[in-house]
Amino acid sequence: MPNPPHPTATRSEVEAVLRCSSDAREMPLFLPAIYEHKAAFIGSTPSAISRDADLFTKALLAEYEAIGPDALAIGVDVYNLEAETVGCTVHFYEGDDTSIPGIKPGNHVIKVGDDLTNAPLPNPLTDGRMPINLEATRNIRRELGDDFWIRGAISGPFSLAISLVGAEDLFLACLDQPEWVEDVLAYSGRIIKEFSKGYIDAGAELIVFDSQASPELLSPTMYEEIVLPVTQDLVKWSTEQGVRDLPLIIGGNTTPIAGLLAESGANNLLCDFTADFDEWAEVCEDNGRAFRRNISPRLIETATPDEVYEVAAREAARGKDIPGFILGTAVVPFGSPTANLLAIKQAIIDSTNA
Amino acid sequence: MPDYALINQYLYEGKAKDVDRLVREALDEGRPVDEVLNEGLIAGMSVVGEDFKYNVLYVPEVLVAARAMKAGMAVLKPLLVADAENNPPRGTVIMGTVKGDLHDIGKNLVSMMAEGAGFKIIDIGVDQPVEKFMEAAREHQAHIVGMSALLTTTMPYMKTVIDAFRETEDLAETSIAVGGAPVNRMFADEIEADGYGADAPSSVELFLDMVSAA
Numbered sequence: 108m109p110n111p112p113h114p115t116a117t118r119s120e121v122e123a124v125l126r127c128s129s130d131a132r133e134m135p136l137f138l139p140a141i142y143e144h145k146a147a148f149i150g151s152t153p154s155a156i157s158r159d160a161d162l163f164t165k166a167l168l169a170e171y172e173a174i175g176p177d178a179l180a181i182g183v184d185v186y187n188l189e190a191e192t193v194g195c196t197v198h199f200y201e202g203d204d205t206s207i208p209g210i211k212p213g214n215h216v217i218k219v220g221d222d223l224t225n226a227p228l229p230n231p232l233t234d235g236r237m238p239i240n241l242e243a244t245r246n247i248r249r250e251l252g253d254d255f256w257i258r259g260a261i262s263g264p265f266s267l268a269i270s271l272v273g274a275e276d277l278f279l280a281c282l283d284q285p286e287w288v289e290d291v292l293a294y295s296g297r298i299i300k301e302f303s304k305g306y307i308d309a310g311a312e313l314i315v316f317d318s319q320a321s322p323e324l325l326s327p328t329m330y331e332e333i334v335l336p337v338t339q340d341l342v343k344w345s346t347e348q349g350v351r352d353l354p355l356i357i358g359g360n361t362t363p364i365a366g367l368l369a370e371s372g373a374n375n376l377l378c379d380f381t382a383d384f385d386e387w388a389e390v391c392e393d394n395g396r397a398f399r400r401n402i403s404p405r406l407i408e409t410a411t412p413d414e415v416y417e418v419a420a421r422e423a424a425r426g427k428d429i430p431g432f433i434l435g436t437a438v439v440p441f442g443s444p445t446a447n448l449l450a451i452k453q454a455i456i457d458s459t460n461a
Numbered sequence: 462m463p464d465y466a467l468i469n470q471y472l473y474e475g476k477a478k479d480v481d482r483l484v485r486e487a488l489d490e491g492r493p494v495d496e497v498l499n500e501g502l503i504a505g506m507s508v509v510g511e512d513f514k515y516n517v518l519y520v521p522e523v524l525v526a527a528r529a530m531k532a533g534m535a536v537l538k539p540l541l542v543a544d545a546e547n548n549p550p551r552g553t554v555i556m557g558t559v560k561g562d563l564h565d566i567g568k569n570l571v572s573m574m575a576e577g578a579g580f581k582i583i584d585i586g587v588d589q590p591v592e593k594f595m596e597a598a599r600e601h602q603a604h605i606v607g608m609s610a611l612l613t614t615t616m617p618y619m620k621t622v623i624d625a626f627r628e629t630e631d632l633a634e635t636s637i638a639v640g641g642a643p644v645n646r647m648f649a650d651e652i653e654a655d656g657y658g659a660d661a662p663s664s665v666e667l668f669l670d671m672v673s674a675a
Contacts, residue, residue, distance in 0.1 A: 143614065198563065198588075200561070204561070205561075205614070206560070206561030206562075206588075206614070206615070207561070207612060207614060209562075209563035209564075210563065211563050211587065211588070212563070212565045212586075212587060274565070274566045275524060275566065275569060278520050278521040278524050278566075279521065279524050279525060279528070281521045282475070282521045282522065282525050283525075322516075322519075323642070324519065324520045324566070325519055325520065325521070326519040326521075326522075329519070329521065359642070363516075404613045404643070405613060405643065405645075405648070408613060438613070440612075440613040440614050441614050
C-alpha cells in the first residue's frame with residue numbers, strides 16, 4: 108500500500124465533516140481537484156491515462172502517494188465520458204501532447220427537437236471508457252481499502268446536455284423550446300444514473316460536476332426552472348442508492364445561485380475562488396451543507412510554495428469555525444509543482460495547531 | 462423615418478422575423494444602409510452587450526439577440542458588399558481558440574458581438590496552432606487577433622502565439638487581444654498581449670480602442 112506524505116482522513120472523519128457533525132474533526136479536509144494533472148505524477152499524458160486502466164490506476168496511486176488528499180476522484184476528462192458512450196466523438200492527443208481530451212464543436216449527437224423517448228442508455232460495464240474508470244475504481248478500492256473515500260466523477264445534467272447537443276444549440280433551446288430542454292436534461296439524468304450505478308457497484312461514491320450551469324452562463328432563474336429539478340432528482344436517486352454524501356461542483360462565481368444549490372440536496376457544495384466567501388458561508392451554515400473553498404489554479408501553477416501557503420493559511424483561518432469547511436483547489440493545471448499542493452496541506456495542518 | 466428604437470427592442474428580445482421585416486421596411490423607405498446598420502442593429506446590439514456585462518442578460522438571451530442581429534445583417538450584407546467603399550468594416554479580427562482547447566462559446570460570443578459592432582470577423586475555430594493564426598492574419602490583413610482559452614492548461618499557448626507574431630516582421634504590428642474564463646489582466650500583461658477582454662462586451666470595446674488607436 109502506498110504511503111502518503113501525511114495521514115489521510117478516515118471515512119468516518121470525512122463523513123462527519125460532510126454532514127457538519129458537531130463531533131467532526133477540527134482539521135479541514137484537504138480535497139484538491141486533480142484530474143488531468145494525475146498524469147503528471149507518472150510522467151504520462153491525460154489522453155494516455157484516460158484510455159488505460161492500469162496507467163490510470165498508477166496515476167491515482169501516485170497522486171495519493173505524492174500529496175495525500177483526503178479523497179481521490181476517479182476522472183480525467185470528466186465531461187466526456189457519458190457523452191462518448193452514446194455516440195459523441197472524443198478527440199484525444201497523441202505522443203507527449205498533454206492537452207485534455209475533448210469533444211470538438213460539431214461532434215454532438217442530438218439535434219434540438221429530437222425525440223428522446225427511445226434514446227440509448229449506456230452499459231457502464233461495456234460502453235466507451237466507462238469500464239476503464241470502473242476498473243481503476245476497483246483497483247484503488249483494493250489498494251487503499253474500504254476506509255478511504257473514493258468518488259466516481261460524473262457529469263451534471265446540464266453539462267452533459269451541452270456535450271450531447273452543443274452549447275449554442277442548447278442555450279438557444281433554453282429560450283426557444285424549454286420543454287424539449289427538460290426532455291434532454293431528463294435523458295442526461297438517465298445516462299448519468301447508469302454510469303453512477305457502475306461506480307457504486309465498483310465501490311465508489313459520487314461527485315457531480317455541472318460547471319456549464321454556472322451563473323456566468325445561465326441565469327439563476329433558468330437554473331432554478333430548468334436545471335435544479337433534474338439535479339434534485341439525481342441527488343434523491345443517489346441517496347436511495349446509498350450515496351449519502353454527494354458533492355455538487357459548479358465552478359466560477361456561483362454566489363447568485365448559492366441558495367438554489369443548497370436546495371439541490373447535495374450536502375457538499377463548492378465556493379470557488381472567485382465566489383463570495385462570506386455569502387457562501389452563510390448559505391451553507393443556514394442549510395447545514397459542507398462547503399469547499401477553492402484556491403486559484405493559476406496560483407498553484409505559478410506561485411512559490413510560500414505564496415501558496417500564505418493564501419491557503421488565510422482561507423483556512425477564515426473557514427476554521429465553519430461547520431463542514433473543506434479546503435480545496437480549482438482544477439490543478441497539468442504539471443503544477445507538487446510542493447505547491449503540499450503547501451496547502453501544510454497550511455491546513457498549521458491552522459489546526461495554531 | 463423608421464422606428465429604430467423598435468428595431469433595437471426587437472433585436473434585444475431576439476425577434477428575428479420582426480428585425481428582418483423592419484430592416485427591409487427601412488430600406489424600402491430609402492434610408493441609407495449604413496444608417497440602418499448603425500442605428501437599427503449596432504445600437505441594439507450594444508444595449509445587449511451592456512446588459513450582458515451587468516448580468517441583466519445571460520448567454521441564452523445574448524444568443525437569441527445575436528440571431529436576430531444576423532437576420533437583419535442578412536438583409537443588409539449584399540448592399541454593404543456592393544457599396545464596400547462607403548461602408549468599410551471597422552476592422553478585421555481573426556478569432557480563434559488556442560491549441561489544445563476545444564471550447565468555443567466564449568469565442569463565439571465575442572465574435573457575434575464584434576460583428577454586431579461592425580467588425581469583419583474571421584473565425585478560425587478551436588484548437589488552433591500558431592501557424593493558423595498567422596496564416597489567417599496574413600490572408601485577411603487583420604488588424605486584430607483575438608485569442609480565447611477556457612483551460613488554465615492552454616493559456617500559456619497564447620504567449621507562444623504572441624511571441625511568434627512579434628518575431629515576424631510583417632505581423633509584428635498586429636494587435637493581439639486575449640480572453641477566456643481563466644485569463645485575467647495580470648496574465649495578459651505577463652504575456653505582453655496588447656489587450657485583455659474580461660467579457661464579450663469589454664472585448665468589443667477593446668477592439669474599438671485598438672482600431673481607433675491604429
